[in-house]
Amino acid sequence: MYDVIVVGTRVAGAPLAMLLARKGYRVLAVDRASFPSDTPSTHYIHQAGLGLLKSWGLLDEVIATGCPPVRELNFTYTDIVIKGMADPSADGIDAVYCPRRTILDKILVDAAGKGGAEIIEGFTVTGLLTDGDRVTGIRGHVGDGREQEFRATLVVGADGANSIVAKTVGAQTYEGSSAACFVYYSYYSGIDWGMNHRTGFGEQQFAAWPTNDDQYLVAVMRKRDRFRDFKADPDAGVQEIVDQIDPEIGARLRDTGKREEPFRPMLYPDNYRRQSFGPGWALVGDAGYHKDPFTGWGITDAFKYTQLLADLVDESLSGARPFEETLPEYQRERDEQSASTYELTQSISELTLTPYYDSVFRASSLSPDYSKKFFGLIAGLYPPDKFFGEQELGELYAQVDFPEADRHVAKTPENNSAPKNAAAPL
Ligand SMILES: Cc1cc2nc3c(=O)[nH]c(=O)nc-3n(C[C@H](O)[C@H](O)[C@H](O)COP(=O)(O)OP(=O)(O)OC[C@H]3O[C@@H](n4cnc5c(N)ncnc54)[C@H](O)[C@@H]3O)c2cc1C
Numbered sequence: 001m002y003d004v005i006v007v008g009t010r011v012a013g014a015p016l017a018m019l020l021a022r023k024g025y026r027v028l029a030v031d032r033a034s035f036p037s038d039t040p041s042t043h044y045i046h047q048a049g050l051g052l053l054k055s056w057g058l059l060d061e062v063i064a065t066g067c068p069p070v071r072e073l074n075f076t077y078t079d080i081v082i083k084g085m086a087d088p089s090a091d092g093i094d095a096v097y098c099p100r101r102t103i104l105d106k107i108l109v110d111a112a113g114k115g116g117a118e119i120i121e122g123f124t125v126t127g128l129l130t131d132g133d134r135v136t137g138i139r140g141h142v143g144d145g146r147e148q149e150f151r152a153t154l155v156v157g158a159d160g161a162n163s164i165v166a167k168t169v170g171a172q173t174y175e176g177s178s179a180a181c182f183v184y185y186s187y188y189s190g191i192d193w194g195m196n197h198r199t200g201f202g203e204q205q206f207a208a209w210p211t212n213d214d215q216y217l218v219a220v221m222r223k224r225d226r227f228r229d230f231k232a233d234p235d236a237g238v239q240e241i242v243d244q245i246d247p248e249i250g251a252r253l254r255d256t257g258k259r260e261e262p263f264r265p266m267l268y269p270d271n272y273r274r275q276s277f278g279p280g281w282a283l284v285g286d287a288g289y290h291k292d293p294f295t296g297w298g299i300t301d302a303f304k305y306t307q308l309l310a311d312l313v314d315e316s317l318s319g320a321r322p323f324e325e326t327l328p329e330y331q332r333e334r335d336e337q338s339a340s341t342y343e344l345t346q347s348i349s350e351l352t353l354t355p356y357y358d359s360v361f362r363a364s365s366l367s368p369d370y371s372k373k374f375f376g377l378i379a380g381l382y383p384p385d386k387f388f389g390e391q392e393l394g395e396l397y398a399q400v401d402f403p404e405a406d407r408h409v410a411k412t413p414e415n416n417s418a419p420k421n422a423a424a425p426l
Pocket residue numbers: 007008009010011012013030031032033039040041042043044045123124125126158159160161162163164183266284285286287293296297298299300302
């Protein structure tokens with residue numbers, strides 16, 4: 001009998017297993033994958049997420065893999081240009097890192113094992129054990145092996161968007177919205193453009209950043225209705241998007257860039273939150289809360305709310321407070337703390353800005369001080385209620401002498417539901 005079984009051992013499950021095992025609990029963590037292995041995900045980690053890696057004693061290990069630091073961010077949204085970097089975090093993190101998932105996830109799984117968790121790789125969970133409406137364990141198998149059963153006080157699904165734990169317990173989704181885009185990404189040599197997050201004319205985006213092995217990740221996004229056309233020649237499609245958004249970088253891609261790996265194409269799953277607890281079970285990571293990758297917050301949020309869940313589960317396993325109190329608190333806190341990121345992500349991943357966000361970003365780009373705060377917001381270091389505070393925005397507009405008619409200080413249904421401009425034709 002385990003205290004906790006964790007299904008899925010990537011950026012949500014492995015840290016959860018590690019944190020609870022380090023506290024001395026009996027933890028089993030299983031994944032149908034073996035490590036190192038890749039997963040469909042780019043891998044930008046914000047300073048807030050890196051801070052958690054540091055607090056777990058794992059950031060130096062990630063940096064030691066040769067993953068280069070990024071200290072200048074180039075963010076554009078049509079003609080709005082914001083360049084710079086957040087101030088260093090309180091724990092001294094002054095760079096962003098984007099390690100390959102093959103590397104990051106292996107470090108996390110190994111840390112869980114070293115922390116004392118029992119890990120079974122290549123184990124597919126096929127169902128849950130129950131006693132009445134309480135989940136009491138998992139069943140599954142390694143490869144074609146015989147079915148095995150394991151029991152625990154708490155079973156946590158950290159098994160991603162298609163979570164079998166969520167499906168089996170019938171966890172309902174709420175606050176959902178349709179995903180807007182598809183993505184293609186791959187790894188390139190011969191590129192040195194710095195970090196770019198560029199959304200441009202004709203509802204399209206490219207992102208690029210350095211990663212391990214002297215390579216750059218290059219990702220492009222367009223609206224879903226253009227997926228079929230794009231599939232016909234993705235190399236030409238990538239080149240076209242980069243050319244249209246930034247012709248100079250487009251020329252450099254054409255002249256020196258070499259794609260080193262196959263493309264990873266993907267229609268994004270929709271945005272959702274899921275009921276994330278019940279008798280004997282909980283969900284963490286994408287299993288419980290998923291949003292468009294446009295803002296690159298999946299890994300950082302997985303770390304944040306894994307830490308939150310680990311702390312609260314510890315309270316219950318140690319007898320301080322019952323699960324009936326701590327698990328609802330986990331979901332409530334997660335939803336409250338992530339509300340601003342979730343709303344912002346759903347809005348700006350439409351690839352057009354509402355009048356509200358257009359004004360706020362445009363005015364921010366005109367103020368060096370607010371540009372820094374913008375990157376602080378994006379990094380998870382500057383509080384959203386201050387960045388979007390009505391008084392603060394009023395002062396910003398006055399300081400940069402912004403047109404009176406565009407001074408949106410508060411979100412309203414009128415200024416925050418429809419894009420400011422119709423998409424420019426290609
Ligand atoms: C195209 C794309 C780009 C992204 N870019 C970024 C980015 O730049 N930055 C960022 O922070 N986030 C990004 N994200 C989001 C990020 O990838 C996810 O939020 C994150 O991977 C979620 O982690 P997780 O551990 O919850 O789930 P996952 O990473 O999905 O891991 C789930 C694990 O559960 C295992 N599993 C599933 N079912 C079973 C089963 N039945 N039995 C056993 N094991 C099982 C799987 O094998 C898997 O290893 C991106 C996502 C996509 C799709």
